[in-house]
Amino acid sequence: MAGVVVDPPATNADLAHQAGLAYPILSDPELRAIDAYGLRHEHAGPEGADVARSASVLIDADGVVRWTFVTTNVRVRPTPDDVIAAVDAVCAAPGRCSAPSGRL
């Protein structure tokens, strides 16, 4: 699992420490990856800055997008059950999820 956000690494380090996050939070201040994934949210940040639309993208072991959740409401996020079901679907095929557990 990894997060993508426009904030700088130092800010993300503080958040990860405070929230006890054990996965990488990737800094994308120029929104390059955010644009590549089609998830720019114009003028939604402080002082009209562009930020990422809240979204989750599940990528399989071969680098193919297998499931997405792009919210249409600032309150709504995928539930853990939604994510687990998507991962189970990706891992249903033999050998698709051979990496050690905890990687995701």
Add this chain to the structure above:
Amino acid sequence: MRSRPALLAALGLALGVAGVVSYFPVVIHFGAWLPRVRNGAVPNWLVVVLGLALAVVALVRARRRLVPGLLVGLTAIVAGSFAAMLYVATALPVRAGPTVGTPAPDFALVDQSGTTLRLADFRGAPLLLVFYRGHW
């Protein structure tokens, strides 16, 4: 207010307000542990609708309907405002995002420890990539 219908209608309004106000602690403090409540607000709606129903019953049973009527109106405004907040004010335009079945776009981004990570670094296992609004 000495009339029972007015008191009942006031209770209905209080329930409506409580249903709305109680939603915010859920979102702010417990959203990660109560995702379905955060997403759907069903328990809160049950309280709001109960309050509205009580107020309407009070209005129906009242002989003098001015005060219960006002309270029903206020409760309806509370319920309508809650709906507007949940479904209109927080709505976002539909955005497709990446297409399922296509190769995920590559990236090279720095994590919180200063390490540059690329998509290829996650090959071999499924990767859940979560995009955050940020500005924590």
